[in-house]
Structures are given as structure tokens and as C-alpha cells.
Amino acid sequence: MCSNIINDFTIEHANTVNSIGLTCSLENTVCDEDIRSDNIELYINDEVITEHMSMEFFKDEKLLHRDENGKVCKVGFISLMREHKRHQITKKLHEKHLQILSDNNFKQMQLTAILDGLAVWPLLLFKFETQEFKEMWVNEVFTYMIEILGYNSKKAKRLSNADMHDIAPLLRPQNKEWFSNWVKNSMALRMYKDIR
Amino acid sequence: MSLQFKKFEVKTPSGEIIFFAYVADKEAFRIVQDATGGFEKIFVSLIKGEFSYSLYNEETRSIEEYTINTGDALRNISEYIEILPTFSHTQASLDDAAIYHQYSLHFHGADYNMHKGMEPKSQEKVMLFFYAIHTIMHYSLTLAANNPHYKPQNFSTAEAASIKLDMYSTVDMTIFKEAFVYVLEDLECGSARQLETLSENIQKVYKKLLQKFSELSKFHNLDLLKVTLNGRVYTIDDFKNIAELSQGIMQRPLSTTCVIQSVKDNYRDDMYDALVADTKSFSHETTWKYEKNEALSKFLYFKKGEVVKLSGMKVSEHIRFLDSVEFLREDFDMTDHEVERLQEGRINVSTSRKKITLSTAHQQA
Numbered sequence: 001m002c003s004n005i006i007n008d009f010t011i012e013h014a015n016t017v018n019s020i021g022l023t024c025s026l027e028n029t030v031c032d033e034d035i036r037s038d039n040i041e042l043y044i045n046d047e048v049i050t051e052h053m054s055m056e057f058f059k060d061e062k063l064l065h066r067d068e069n070g071k072v073c074k075v076g077f078i079s080l081m082r083e084h085k086r087h088q089i090t091k092k093l094h095e096k097h098l099q100i101l102s103d104n105n106f107k108q109m110q111l112t113a114i115l116d117g118l119a120v121w122p123l124l125l126f127k128f129e130t131q132e133f134k135e136m137w138v139n140e141v142f143t144y145m146i147e148i149l150g151y152n153s154k155k156a157k158r159l160s161n162a163d164m165h166d167i168a169p170l171l172r173p174q175n176k177e178w179f180s181n182w183v184k185n186s187m188a189l190r191m192y193k194d195i196r
Numbered sequence: 197m198s199l200q201f202k203k204f205e206v207k208t209p210s211g212e213i214i215f216f217a218y219v220a221d222k223e224a225f226r227i228v229q230d231a232t233g234g235f236e237k238i239f240v241s242l243i244k245g246e247f248s249y250s251l252y253n254e255e256t257r258s259i260e261e262y263t264i265n266t267g268d269a270l271r272n273i274s275e276y277i278e279i280l281p282t283f284s285h286t287q288a289s290l291d292d293a294a295i296y297h298q299y300s301l302h303f304h305g306a307d308y309n310m311h312k313g314m315e316p317k318s319q320e321k322v323m324l325f326f327y328a329i330h331t332i333m334h335y336s337l338t339l340a341a342n343n344p345h346y347k348p349q350n351f352s353t354a355e356a357a358s359i360k361l362d363m364y365s366t367v368d369m370t371i372f373k374e375a376f377v378y379v380l381e382d383l384e385c386g387s388a389r390q391l392e393t394l395s396e397n398i399q400k401v402y403k404k405l406l407q408k409f410s411e412l413s414k415f416h417n418l419d420l421l422k423v424t425l426n427g428r429v430y431t432i433d434d435f436k437n438i439a440e441l442s443q444g445i446m447q448r449p450l451s452t453t454c455v456i457q458s459v460k461d462n463y464r465d466d467m468y469d470a471l472v473a474d475t476k477s478f479s480h481e482t483t484w485k486y487e488k489n490e491a492l493s494k495f496l497y498f499k500k501g502e503v504v505k506l507s508g509m510k511v512s513e514h515i516r517f518l519d520s521v522e523f524l525r526e527d528f529d530m531t532d533h534e535v536e537r538l539q540e541g542r543i544n545v546s547t548s549r550k551k552i553t554l555s556t557a558h559q560q561a
Contacts, residue, residue: 052257077257112259114252132241132248135234136284142232143208143285153212153231160232187283188250188259 002031005057005071006104011038014100017092021045034059042093044084051079063108064129064192070107073097077114085116094124102195110192118187119180123168126191133189140187141167144179198297198427199224199353201364204273206235206288214286218293218351219243222269224362226351242276243269251283296368298333298350299376300424301326302360307417310356318416319359325411326352326361332404333363336372339397362424373426375401380423380430383409386437388445403446407511410442447509450516453524456504457481459497462488469493471518473506484508484518487556491541495534495552496521502528522551 002008008026015024027039037056042049054076061072075097078090101109110129113121118137128134138160145156149170159167171179199220206215215235219225222243230236241247245265253260262279264272270290277288307318330350337348348367354360375398382388388406391399412418413435420433432438454473463470463485469492471484484506486492505522530538530549538545542555 112250112252114259130248131234131237135232135238136249138232138234139206139214139238139286140284142214146208146212147210147285157231157233161234182285184283184285185254186251188252190250 002029002036004031004033005036005059006106010100010104011040011055011057014097015040015042015093017089017096020087020089020092022089022093042080042089049081049084049089051081052076053078057106061108063194064110065127066108066194068107071101071105072108072110073101073106075109075111078117079115090116090120091124098195106195108192108194110190112188112190114188115183115185116180118183118189119168119171119178121191122164124193125164126193129190129192133191136187137189140183141171141179144182145170148176148179148182149173198300198362198424199364201293201295202270202273203291203293204239204288205291206286209285209287215239218295218349218364219269219273220353224353225269226349226364228349242272245269245272247272247276249279249283293366295364295366297424298363298365298369298373299329300360300362300422301329302358302422302424303418304358304422305415305417305419307415308359310358314356314359315416318418321415322359322361325408325415326363328408329405330363332401332408333365333369333372335404336369336375336397336401337367339371339400371397372401374398376405376423376425378402379405379409380425380432382406382441383432383438384430386434386441388441391445406438406442407446410439410446413439443511446511447517449507450510451505451507452482453503453505454482456496456500456502458500459493461493471496471506471521473504476503482516483514484516486518486554489541489543489554491537492543492552492554495538495543499523518554520551520553 011026012024016022021044023043025041025043027041029036029038035056035058037054040050040053040055042053056074056076058072058074060069063070063072078093080089097109111117111121111126113126122137128137142156142160145151145160146153151159159170201218201220204217204219205213207213212231213229214231216229217225217227217239225243227236227239238247242264245267246263248261248263251260251262264275266272266275273290277290280286280288303322306312307315308322348365350363350365352364353362378389378394378398379402391402394402412421415435418435420431423430423432454475457472457474460470460472462468463483467488468485469488470486472481473484474481503524505524506518508519509517511517528550530545535545535549538552544553544555546552
């Protein structure tokens with residue numbers, strides 16, 4: 001039944017990135033006809049690098065901001081151990097996820113961005129589920145730019161509404177606290193990305 | 197009963213304002229500042245009871261979903277203020293605000309009832325009228341010598357069922373309100389008071405208001421207008437009388453020598469044509485309105501350049517109503533055909549054929 005939506009091999013393949021020696025194992029797989037969920041442990045050179053990671057696969061879920069249903073992958077938290085953060089592992093993993101999910105006819109990825117994810121997922125072109133979520137994020141970035149980067153209000157307004165590729169480097173300044181460390185731990189914003 | 201407004205502010209920890217609005221309920225609010233340009237969306241969903249947010253619970257590693265919907269806009273904001281520190285570095289507050297109710301205009305009549313389909317043209321007229329009163333309110337502030345350049349925050353609220361509009365401001369417009377009370381009292385009793393008893397500033401505002409109210413006679417299907425001021429409701433239903441009252445107070449005779457420049461059809465209104473004249477030294481152009489009259493307009497059109505003595509009524513600095521035109525050129529004469537056409541158009545022509553008088557000419561004292 002677990003292969004109904006996506007099989008073990010494909011999930012393992014999606015979480016393997018040869019260029020950085022990333023492999024995985026699936027734990028606590030739970031399935032029914034329409035949903036499959038897996039806890040995933042990631043390894044680099046046989047060393048576990050995840051504190052927690054989970055993915056859920058839906059066979060026929062309502063797609064956000066589209067008038068249709070389709071296969072959806074909901075990414076749970078991808079929490080990497082401290083020493084493995086900031087090595088673009090999430091970015092490379094996401095590129096692999098997109099490729100494999102696309103090959104298996106998934107239409108959309110959905111997740112809730114928290115902690116580091118609040119800086120990572122917007123940069124990976126995830127969209128906010130609602131305008132309110134987007135504005136909550138812009139609001140925090142605006143405040144960060146004023147309080148930590150020392151920008152004036154005009155500059156902070158312009159940059160907090162700029163393209164993500166322009167904002168991203170500003171959220172990781174060399175000699176100041178990073179946005180992902182500064183932002184409140186409880187902040188959680190739902191996001192999604194269409195798979196083409 | 198007027199609304200009680202609160203001041204809602206969101207700031208960064210160092211006090212930089214992110215968002216600032218006055219709010220009384222989900223329909224009555226004014227956004228004064230939105231530094232990021234998008235907080236309005238959060239604010240509007242908040243006061244409508246549609247604001248949803250998620251919180252990450254570190255202990256259980258789970259996401260908890262919430263919606264703020266207490267059924268009351270101000271309570272929603274208070275709840276938001278309470279939870280804000282859990283997910284944001286920003287700080288918010290909701291405090292009492294000194295917002296003064298200035299006036300309400302409540303229009304009643306077939307064209308002004310939403311349930312029966314409000315007539316768009318009438319609706320537009322109402323809005324223009326409402327904001328014209330607002331302009332006079334602002335003008336009254338310039339008369340107060342102590343703060344002529346102070347710009348208060350003004351905002352309006354609307355109840356669409358039968359077009360009720362309220363005007364609020366951060367400054368209590370005392371001169372405006374005093375003059376407005378006099379106008380409304382006079383309109384209710386149908387006669388104007390002795391303006392000399394009022395101070396110069398009050399007189400100025402009084403005249404502007406009365407003149408604006410005289411336009412109500414042109415509103416279609418308007419049965420009555422209720423004006424709320426200082427907590428009292430004034431009911432006005434004899435709009436024709438206002439126009440007459442206004443004419444009596446506003447108009448004063450005027451006579452001047454000038455040169456005919458041109459004629460305008462449908463001058464600002466399809467009820468009027470107008471004669472444009474200039475002083476002999478071509479330094480001050482004036483426009484003289486008269487009730488639409490094709491014969492007169494055609495006649496005057498062909499008299500461009502003639503030196504004339506125009507007589508009529510000055511209603512305001514820029515509005516004049518034409519009563520008569522006297523041609524001053526010594527050898528001026530009209531053809532029989534011209535006289536005939538003018539008379540057909542109910543224009544009186546003097547026996548000397550040098551002066552014409554409109555049948556609508558005002559009786560001068």
C-alpha cells in the first residue's frame with residue numbers, strides 16, 4: 001500500500017545527493033490509501049546530520065491557490081544539527097526533491113517555515129500561503145533591518161519588499177546576528193511551491 | 197451616537213512606527229501610516245475577525261493554528277497585541293484617541309436607498325456635497341490665527357443603507373461647528389439671522405455653508421436630510437426655501453464696465469450659459485452666468501469686443517448672475533432681426549436699442 005503514492009526507493013532517491021555524500025534512511029513509515037508519511041534520517045559519510053525531518057505525501061490533495069487537486073508533498077521540519085547548518089544542504093536537498101517529485105507527478109510542495117526556514121524557504125522561491133503570512137514576514141524583515149542592520153525606515157521599506165535574491169544576503173550579515181537567529185522561535189508561516 | 201475611536205500603533209523595539217491607525221470598528225477606521233506598505237492587509241483581516249496565524253511549539257515540535265475572531269474589532273486587536281510578542285519582535289498598543297465627531301449627513305429619499313438600488317449620479321452628488329462641507333471645515337481652521345497651517349487628520353465613515361456619512365477629525369473645529377449650528381437653526385426655522393451679530397470668521401463660514409446647502413435644491417428625489425452636529429439632529433426638507441434664503445443673503449448688486457470676450461454654453465451645469473468679460477485694461481476676467489438662453493447666447497457671441505456695462509448680482513467671489521447688458525459704443529445699434537430674436541427669447545430690449553435686460557433679472561432694492 002505504501003507504494004501507492006510513492007515508493008521507498010523513490011523517497012530514498014529523493015533524499016540522496018551524491019555531490020555532498022548525502023544518504024538517508026526511512027523511519028516510522030505510516031501509510032493508508034491516500035497518505036504516506038515518513039520520518040527521515042539524513043547521513044553524510046554515515047554520520048547522522050538531522051535532528052528531525054519528516055515528509056508527507058498526499059495522493060489527491062487540494063492544491064493551494066489552484067482550482068484543482070493533485071499529488072502534494074508536505075515537508076515537515078528539516079532540522080539539521082548545528083554543525084551541518086549553513087552548508088547549503090537544504091538547498092541541494094530541495095533541488096533533488098523537486099526533480100524527483102516532478103518525475104512522480106507531484107503538483108505542489110507545502111510546508112510551514114520556522115526558525116532557519118524563515119530565511120531559507122522564501123529564497124528557494126516558496127510563496128506564502130496568504131497575504132497576511134507574507135506581510136508578517138515582511139514586517140519582521142523590516143524590523144530586523146532597522147534594529148540589527150541599522151537601516152532607516154525608507155531603506156528598510158524598499159529592501160524588505162525587494163526581490164528575495166536581493167534580500168537574502170542582507171539577512172546573513174558578516175558581523176551581525178543573522179535573521180534566522182534573531183527571529184522569534186515561535187514564528188511559523190505556511191508556504192507552498194508549485195512543481196512544474 | 198458618535199463612534200469612539202482608538203489609536204492602534206505597531207512599532208519596532210526602538211520605537212520606529214510600522215503602522216498607525218485610528219479604529220472604532222471593522223468599518224470605521226483610518227490608516228495614517230503603513231511603513232512597510234503591507235501591514236494594512238494584516239490590520240483589515242484582524243478587524244474583520246479573519247486573521248489567522250501559526251505558532252511553532254518547540255517542546256512538542258508541532259505547529260498550532262489560531263484565528264483571532266472575538267466578534268469585535270477592538271477586542272480582536274487587543275488579542276493580537278497580547279500574542280504578538282510570542283512570534284514577533286514588534287510591539288503594539290491600543291490607546292484612547294482624541295477624535296472629534298464633526299458632522300453627519302444622512303440623506304433620505306428614493307435615490308438614496310441602497311435596498312432599492314442607489315442612483316449612481318445621486319450618490320456621486322452626495323459624496324461631492326459631503327466633501328465640500330469638509331473643505332469648508334478645513335477653511336474654518338485657516339481662520340483660527342493661532343494655527344493656520346496645522347493639518348488635522350480627517351476621516352469619514354459611511355453607512356450605505358441610506359447614505360449616512362460621518363466626518364471625524366483629530367481637531368475639534370469650533371468655529372466651523374458654531375457657524376454650522378447657526379446655519380442649521382436658520383434652515384430649520386426658515387429665516388436667516390442678522391449676520392452682523394456674528395463675528396467676522398463665523399460669518400464667512402456661515403455664508404459658505406449656506407451657499408453649499410442651497411445646492412440641495414438640485415438633488416433628485418431627496419426627501420429630507422438629517423444633519424447631526426454636537427449630538428443634535430437637525431432635519432431639513434424644504435430645499436427650495438434654502439436656495440431663496442441663500443440668494444437673499446449672498447447676493448449683492450454689481451455693475452461694472454468691461455469688454456465682451458466670449459460666450460460659454462452649458463457653463464458648469466446644463467442649466468446655465470455664461471458671458472465671459474474682461475476689464476478694459478484686460479487684467480481681470482469675470483464670468484457672468486445666466487439661465488440657458490440660446491437667443492441671448494447667439495446675440496452676445498457676435499458682440500465680442502464691444503464695451504459694455506454689465507449689471508447683475510455677485511453671489512460670491514467668483515460667481516455672478518447677469519441681469520442686464522448696456523452697450524456703451526456711441527453708434528451701437530441692433531438690427532430689427534436681432535431685436536426680434538431677443539424678444540422671442542424673453543429678453544427685453546430698450547427703446548434706444550442699447551440695453552438688454554433679462555426677464556430673470558433680480559429685483560434690486
